[in-house]
Amino acid sequence: MTGSRTTIGTRLAVAFLIAVALVVGGAAAVAEGGDPGSETFAFAGVEEHDRLGAEPTHATADAETIELRNELFRTEERGTVGVTARLSIPDRVTELRITLLSERTGPAEADGFERDPDAEEGRDAWVWDGETDRPSITYAMVANDTVDGTGPLAAGGTYRFVDAGDWALVRTPRADVTGRFTGGGQVRIERENVVEGDGVASRAIAFLGPHEEHVHEAAGQRFRLVVPHAADPVAPPNEVFEAFEGTATALQVGARDDEVFAVAAPGNVSWAVRGLQTGDADLWVRDEEPAATADDIWSHEYVHTRQSYEADPSVAWFTEGSATYYAALFALERGAADFDGFERTLARGEREPAASSVLSDPDAWEDNADYTKGSLVAGEIDRRIRLATDGEASLATVFRDLNDADGPVTGATFLDGVESAVAAGGDAESAAAVRDEAERLTTTNATPDTWDVEAHEAAFGATPAQVGYGLDADGVRATGEHRNRTVARDPVQLVTGETLDLTLLARNTGGVDGSYELSLTIDGEAVDARSGTVAAGDESTERFEHAFTEPGEYAVRVGSETLTVVVSEPAPVAVRDVAASPDRVSVGDAAVVSATVGNDDTIPAGGDVTFRVDGETVATEPVRLDADAAATVEREVVFEDPGTATVSVVAPDSEASTTVTVADDASADGIGDGIVDETVGDVPGFGPAVAVVALLSMTALLARRDGR
Numbered sequence: 001m002t003g004s005r006t007t008i009g010t011r012l013a014v015a016f017l018i019a020v021a022l023v024v025g026g027a028a029a030v031a032e033g034g035d036p037g038s039e040t041f042a043f044a045g046v047e048e049h050d051r052l053g054a055e056p057t058h059a060t061a062d063a064e065t066i067e068l069r070n071e072l073f074r075t076e077e078r079g080t081v082g083v084t085a086r087l088s089i090p091d092r093v094t095e096l097r098i099t100l101l102s103e104r105t106g107p108a109e110a111d112g113f114e115r116d117p118d119a120e121e122g123r124d125a126w127v128w129d130g131e132t133d134r135p136s137i138t139y140a141m142v143a144n145d146t147v148d149g150t151g152p153l154a155a156g157g158t159y160r161f162v163d164a165g166d167w168a169l170v171r172t173p174r175a176d177v178t179g180r181f182t183g184g185g186q187v188r189i190e191r192e193n194v195v196e197g198d199g200v201a202s203r204a205i206a207f208l209g210p211h212e213e214h215v216h217e218a219a220g221q222r223f224r225l226v227v228p229h230a231a232d233p234v235a236p237p238n239e240v241f242e243a244f245e246g247t248a249t250a251l252q253v254g255a256r257d258d259e260v261f262a263v264a265a266p267g268n269v270s271w272a273v274r275g276l277q278t279g280d281a282d283l284w285v286r287d288e289e290p291a292a293t294a295d296d297i298w299s300h301e302y303v304h305t306r307q308s309y310e311a312d313p314s315v316a317w318f319t320e321g322s323a324t325y326y327a328a329l330f331a332l333e334r335g336a337a338d339f340d341g342f343e344r345t346l347a348r349g350e351r352e353p354a355a356s357s358v359l360s361d362p363d364a365w366e367d368n369a370d371y372t373k374g375s376l377v378a379g380e381i382d383r384r385i386r387l388a389t390d391g392e393a394s395l396a397t398v399f400r401d402l403n404d405a406d407g408p409v410t411g412a413t414f415l416d417g418v419e420s421a422v423a424a425g426g427d428a429e430s431a432a433a434v435r436d437e438a439e440r441l442t443t444t445n446a447t448p449d450t451w452d453v454e455a456h457e458a459a460f461g462a463t464p465a466q467v468g469y470g471l472d473a474d475g476v477r478a479t480g481e482h483r484n485r486t487v488a489r490d491p492v493q494l495v496t497g498e499t500l501d502l503t504l505l506a507r508n509t510g511g512v513d514g515s516y517e518l519s520l521t522i523d524g525e526a527v528d529a530r531s532g533t534v535a536a537g538d539e540s541t542e543r544f545e546h547a548f549t550e551p552g553e554y555a556v557r558v559g560s561e562t563l564t565v566v567v568s569e570p571a572p573v574a575v576r577d578v579a580a581s582p583d584r585v586s587v588g589d590a591a592v593v594s595a596t597v598g599n600d601d602t603i604p605a606g607g608d609v610t611f612r613v614d615g616e617t618v619a620t621e622p623v624r625l626d627a628d629a630a631a632t633v634e635r636e637v638v639f640e641d642p643g644t645a646t647v648s649v650v651a652p653d654s655e656a657s658t659t660v661t662v663a664d665d666a667s668a669d670g671i672g673d674g675i676v677d678e679t680v681g682d683v684p685g686f687g688p689a690v691a692v693v694a695l696l697s698m699t700a701l702l703a704r705r706d707g708r
């Protein structure tokens with residue numbers, strides 16, 4: 001269950017805005033009375049259930065970062081958790097305003113902040129004094145969150161989050177940050193949640209108290225399981241990780257979060273629900289919930305972390321329906337449940353009053369029909385897709401299309417996905433028939449019967465094609481004049497003229513062949529596409545390339561992968577040293593001038609370096625350098641004028657020089673044509689008599705040789 005299921009309004013996904021800089025450009029960025037050339041920014045706090053929102057954007061290469069660190073600690077007042085919000089503010093931020101969104105009690109202690117006198121009534125807003133380097137606000141946050149729990153995941157109590165005295169399981173603090181900065185580019189915010197003393201915090205959930213943490217890595221994800229000392233889990237960590245891994249492996253519906261954070265909530269509290277998922281991939285489940293059943297809450301909440309679509313009310317039933325259905329199906333497939341348990345879970349959808357509910361109309365739901373009837377209908381549509389395509393497609397194919405959609409998905413989007421999934425693996429007539437049945441089951445009060453074991457084997461006997469997409473480990477490369485290598489992804493930093501080279505793997509972990517269609521989009525516009533078929537248990541590799549010629553920030557999407565690409569002009573080349581060889585020449589001769597150039601920036605550098613002799617340009621050489629790279633540039637220079645020549649190598653922001661001695665022939669000392677003066681001079685030890693003896697000795701020696 002997610003906490004956003006209590007009303008229709010909160011069923012809709014809330015845009016995920018944490019760490020997103022909403023920068024207003026141009027003249028509109030200057031508020032009335034503001035400084036010319038300044039820009040405004042706004043950063044919103046984490047909403048209650050933001051897992052269906054957009055991914056955070058990334059700042060440009062020259063961005064500054066505001067750091068917001070929430071330090072949570074225990075208080076003496078029951079039902080509260082202390083919070084100190086500390087901010088690190090870059091120099092070019094001139095104004096900043098923070099609005100505390102989490103409910104608090106008592107006064108706040110502020111250092112570097114004052115209450116905003118212009119704040120709307122009921123808004124807990126504070127204004128930075130513009131001087132304090134590390135301003136902070138300390139307050140007591142209300143920890144308890146209560147609701148009347150109903151439906152299949154109801155637990156009979158009222159708490160969704162609580163301070164229990166010896167421990168606390170709470171939401172992390174929420175805040176809006178707005179302000180003004182000077183200069184270009186963007187300002188972004190990075191948020192961090194920490195617990196003072198015993199405890200651990202994720203983006204959306206914090207546990208305060210003694211605990212053990214277990215970590216498991218599988219299916220490209222890192223699973224963190226927090227087990228409080230106060231908890232007595234029915235499911236040991238290995239069973240929870242088995243449920244997570246099995247569901248993650250089988251559910252090929254798009255990109256996975258790098259990390260999943262889970263807490264086994266102690267059972268000595270009157271919980272409203274059996275489990276709850278919030279944030280991107282944060283969840284808690286009661287410690288008394290088993291993992292090896294068809295009614296597996298651990299897998300149910302994990303499925304929610306994979307739902308990245310924004311649902312219109314007409315398809316809101318799919319959120320809880322698919323989570324319930326897949327938890328039961330994957331428990332059956334991994335042997336954690338038998339068919340009877342699977343059948344009983346889905347058969348709840350046949351009971352009134354839920355059975356008569358119209359899934360596309362949330363106002364008409366009875367008895368949490370989205371969980372019960374929704375899971376049965378999801379399973380029936382899955383079964384029909386598999387039968388019509390001989391297992392080449394399944395409901396996961398539709399699920400993946402919903403995740404890939406731009407903007408909110410509707411009931412029509414869902415039905416289109418059903419039809420296209422069947423058409424890709426079957427025929428048009430079958431596709432139309434399955435779509436019609438899916439429409440009948442979702443837009444009328446019609447209810448299917450739960451199928452028996454023979455019907456299940458006919459449709460699910462062979463594991464269906466499960467085609468998932470992912471970037472290869474070295475799948476993000478930058479190519480061009482500056483480099484040809486793998487680059488970091490968060491964000492991808494390129495310079496103008498470089499090409500983004502993406503290697504995507506389409507893996508089929510199912511039991512039959514499956515098809516795939518991939519497209520590369522830049523800012524929502526498709527620029528390339530690939531399609532193919534991948535055999536069961538095999539993978540196919542597709543490469544996409546796109547050159548970027550203009551600076552800017554681009555949203556790049558390929559398959560289920562999303563990347564932010566920041567393109568900048570190349571960094572300037574730095575000239576570090578210059579040497580000449582030889583450093584003494586004659587007029588008209590040449591020396592090789594060598595310049596050591598480097599790049600201390602995090603992006604490639606490029607530009608021309610100029611060779612000059614006594615200030616006059618004699619040559620230019622283009623230089624292209626990778627980030628943090630160095631090279632030697634050489635050029636042969638001829639010297640025409642005698643004297644001491646100053647040789648310089650100049651880049652736009654740096655230069656270095658050396659000197660070369662240039663001698664003409666008449667004044668060269670040791671530099672000439674190599675002619676040796678044969679005149680015998682006053683050499684010590686050699687007088688005229690000695691010279692005569694030497695000549696006579698040489699004559700005699702030659703005579704002896706001639707006589708041989």
